Amino acid sequence: MTTDQTSGLSRRFASLASYAQPAENYKLLPFRFIPLDPDRARYVVSNLEGEYVVAKRHDIDRLVAGHLKPDETLYEALSAKHIIAPTGNGTASVELLALKERTRLSRLPNFTSLHVFVVTLRCDYSCPYCQVSRQTEDRGAYDMSLETAERSLDFVFRSPSPTIKIEFQGGEPLLNFELIKHIVTSAKQRNVSEQRDLAFVITTNLTYLSDDVLNFCLDHEIMISTSLDGPEDLHNRNRPRPGRNGYQLTVDSIRRAQRALGKHRVSALMTTTEASLTRATEIVDEYVSHGFFGIFLRPLSPYGFAVKTRQYDKYTTSKWLAFYRTGLDYIVELNRRGTPMREFYSSLLLRKLLTPHVPGFVDLQSPAGLGIAAIVYNYDGDVYPSDESRMLVEMGDKTFRMGSVLTDTYEQVLMNDTLLDALESTYIDSVPLCDRCAFNPICGSDPVYHHATQGDMVGNKALSAFCERNMEVSRELIRRMEDDSYSRSLFEAWAW
Amino acid sequence: MAASRIPAAQIGDSVRLEFDALVYSPDAIKRTLLKMSRDVSGEIEIASQTMICTLFRKESAADSIDELAHAFRIELVDEDLRERVSAKTEAIRNVILAHAFSRTNLVDPAE
Numbered sequence: 001m002t003t004d005q006t007s008g009l010s011r012r013f014a015s016l017a018s019y020a021q022p023a024e025n026y027k028l029l030p031f032r033f034i035p036l037d038p039d040r041a042r043y044v045v046s047n048l049e050g051e052y053v054v055a056k057r058h059d060i061d062r063l064v065a066g067h068l069k070p071d072e073t074l075y076e077a078l079s080a081k082h083i084i085a086p087t088g089n090g091t092a093s094v095e096l097l098a099l100k101e102r103t104r105l106s107r108l109p110n111f112t113s114l115h116v117f118v119v120t121l122r123c124d125y126s127c128p129y130c131q132v133s134r135q136t137e138d139r140g141a142y143d144m145s146l147e148t149a150e151r152s153l154d155f156v157f158r159s160p161s162p163t164i165k166i167e168f169q170g171g172e173p174l175l176n177f178e179l180i181k182h183i184v185t186s187a188k189q190r191n192v193s194e195q196r197d198l199a200f201v202i203t204t205n206l207t208y209l210s211d212d213v214l215n216f217c218l219d220h221e222i223m224i225s226t227s228l229d230g231p232e233d234l235h236n237r238n239r240p241r242p243g244r245n246g247y248q249l250t251v252d253s254i255r256r257a258q259r260a261l262g263k264h265r266v267s268a269l270m271t272t273t274e275a276s277l278t279r280a281t282e283i284v285d286e287y288v289s290h291g292f293f294g295i296f297l298r299p300l301s302p303y304g305f306a307v308k309t310r311q312y313d314k315y316t317t318s319k320w321l322a323f324y325r326t327g328l329d330y331i332v333e334l335n336r337r338g339t340p341m342r343e344f345y346s347s348l349l350l351r352k353l354l355t356p357h358v359p360g361f362v363d364l365q366s367p368a369g370l371g372i373a374a375i376v377y378n379y380d381g382d383v384y385p386s387d388e389s390r391m392l393v394e395m396g397d398k399t400f401r402m403g404s405v406l407t408d409t410y411e412q413v414l415m416n417d418t419l420l421d422a423l424e425s426t427y428i429d430s431v432p433l434c435d436r437c438a439f440n441p442i443c444g445s446d447p448v449y450h451h452a453t454q455g456d457m458v459g460n461k462a463l464s465a466f467c468e469r470n471m472e473v474s475r476e477l478i479r480r481m482e483d484d485s486y487s488r489s490l491f492e493a494w495a496w
Numbered sequence: 497m498a499a500s501r502i503p504a505a506q507i508g509d510s511v512r513l514e515f516d517a518l519v520y521s522p523d524a525i526k527r528t529l530l531k532m533s534r535d536v537s538g539e540i541e542i543a544s545q546t547m548i549c550t551l552f553r554k555e556s557a558a559d560s561i562d563e564l565a566h567a568f569r570i571e572l573v574d575e576d577l578r579e580r581v582s583a584k585t586e587a588i589r590n591v592i593l594a595h596a597f598s599r600t601n602l603v604d605p606a607e
Contacts, residue, residue: 033574040570094588098596436582
């Protein structure tokens with residue numbers, strides 16, 4: 001052949017070497033993947049701990065087939081996130097993943113840190129979405145007794161957790177303020193020998209926030225948490241208080257509490273109702289105007305009066321997601337303009353996505369946070385593994401009742417089959433659809449939610465609004481971080 | 497791409513899909529059916545080397561039966577890949593988890 005002919009041939013055919021099978025230059029480590037975009041243009045590929053990379057679908061095929069090259073950006077990203085282990089890196093990836101797995105589960109041996117005391121069921125409000133059936137003010141039968149409080153404190157300090165938070169709920173807990181004072185004082189006396197990191201919170205509608213209450217809170221570093229659903233008309237519509245302007249009372253009391261205790265000791269929570277769904281920006285503005293640094297855009301829970309008054313049926317998850325996206329858009333914009341504000345649910349998920357730290361949010365844990373993370377001592381001495389399971393009682397459902405501080409030992413209550421069966425059966429690594437979901441490491445099981453909505457603690461996740469919400473919020477956050485560098489740096493700050 | 501040998505037979509709001517049983521496992525098909533159970537119910541049969549999956553569109557589904565069949569095929573390919581990844585990485589996953597808890601006394605050494 002002439003030189004011209006050979007060079008022509010070599011232009012038309014690649015060299016023999018390029019047809020050889022690529023040498024294996026990495027090993028696969030355990031990972032999961034899920035579409036990120038509705039059109040599946042991009043996927044989330046995550047490791048055992050939830051660290052993730054965004055990739056195209058055909059690149060995942062190449063990844064599994066062993067065809068990624070070390071000089072590819074994707075190869076580097078997957079290696080950094082321990083989704084592949086480059087050949088020759090020894091056991092480094094295994095050891096790092098094992099360490100991260102231990103860190104992720106490190107809360108478990110500490111056991112219960114949040115202890116909720118329902119000191120009364122009495123309340124002066126008539127909120128249609130209230131998750132607790134409330135008794136009117138004059139029914140003294142619905143107050144926690146001194147004996148029940150002391151027995152509950154016995155249980156509190158049986159937990160090995162180095163940090164203990166005691167949260168007072170109701171009804172309206174300040175209607176039984178004398179008992180709150182007793183519990184705080186008694187707990188602190190016990191803590192002289194126990195030496196735990198002890199904190200207190202009162203969740204209150206602020207009606208009974210007297211100077212005595214504020215002084216007591218100041219002396220004992222007690223935090224106040226209240227409800228603020230949005231602008232005046234919305235708040236009063238969601239939270240009617242017979243005979244008074246509940247909104248005005250709330251905002252006046254928030255100001256008093258902030259002045260007395262400091263803004264860092266006063267927080268507020270909103271609840272989304274059908275009336276809230278088109279007013280996300282106004283609700284956020286309301287929080288900004290009252291000096292709050294963040295807002296939790298919560299959905300309506302399917303418990304208590306919310307079900308009885310059919311509030312729960314009134315909107316689908318998709319409507320709530322639209323509300324959430326509008327609210328998040330606005331909060332990001334506020335930050336761009338120099339007003340620091342964060343969305344707390346997003347912050348929780350971001351903390352799980354971007355850091356090795358695990359926030360103690362009961363609803364997003366597996367094993368479920370029931371009993372392990374939180375425990376509720378009801379006014380009558382009955383013990384429940386979460387606030388939501390206590391609310392089911394008001395619907396006549398005592399499925400999750402663990403026992404009573406008045407008649408049972410700590411061991412009998414915490415080793416109750418009710419609790420153990422719920423924890424075991426709902427562990428998401430063993431649940432269909434959850435076991436291979438890329439968001440598994442950052443999600444949770446929420447047995448009470450699935451029991452309340454599907455009659456089954458595990459639930460079919462394809463039908464679960466809890467699942468849909470968590471997946472779509474996670475996707476929303478990752479898409480924003482991928483598509484907008486400002487959002488990325490803002491969300492990274494929220495995570496830490 | 498889904499290995500459907502015969503075009504899907506559509507009857508009203510149902511569609512019959514056929515898959516090569518040498519390509520897709522029953523588990524992958526069941527997982528896909530479960531994942532789509534908000535919009536469809538289904539029946540699965542095995543005939544020789546063919547897995548036949550009949551999808552029945554629920555009234556509440558927003559998509560047409562054609563669109564649901566399309567979505568099923570796409571999701572099945574993903575489920576198949578998940579199955580392969582899980583099998584390929586099972587051993588190393590167990591090593592990682594064992595290593596994570598190797599210094600605790602949570603496991604009875606007699607077991």
